[in-house]
């Protein structure tokens with residue numbers, strides 16, 4: 001299930017930009033520019049992570065966080081103005097998981113979101129199961145089943161499948177796939193991903209008569225819901 005992110009930021013341009021980027025990354029996102037409303041939304045339990053600006057109308061970000069922390073342990077990333085050291089300190093004191101200084105590169109925010117979500121799912125001991133169609137991938141047991149039957153995969157096949165399923169409905173390009181599956185220092189053949197995809201297709205698509213891993217010509221591969 002995709003992660004739902006709440007953005008509480010009164011600078012409309014920033015809020016809109018972040019929202020669009022999150023949607024593009026496959027997250028569900030909602031936004032508000034008001035601190036009080038943001039607190040209410042955050043407390044609704046509908047969100048997995050909160051991006052929280054500090055200077056807000058209604059209720060400032062530090063106060064929103066203080067009140068939220070009485071009831072919720074959801075991950076919070078604070079947005080602070082450049083060099084506002086006091087903001088950072090009071091934000092972290094109030095229980096923020098992380099902060100990012102404006103202006104920020106969206107890639108950095110996305111990276112911190114991934115870390116915060118990962119930390120949280122690790123802490124709660126939540127099951128790491130992804131299901132797409134008849135294919136079920138269990139990261140804890142390192143096991144893949146199709147229609148309940150176990151599929152025997154090598155480590156790299158498993159990691160590649162996990163990457164595609166985690167990012168389902170998003171095209172994965174070969175470079176990203178090589179970095180994630182083989183590591184950033186990989187120096188071997190660039191067609192290695194095509195080779196692993198072929199193995200996976202033999203074991204899943206061909207065997208079960210489904211079209212699971214689809215080719216996006218000239219780009220890479222995608223798994224769709």
Ligand code: CA
Nearest residue numbers: 010053055056
């Ligand atoms: Ca603001």
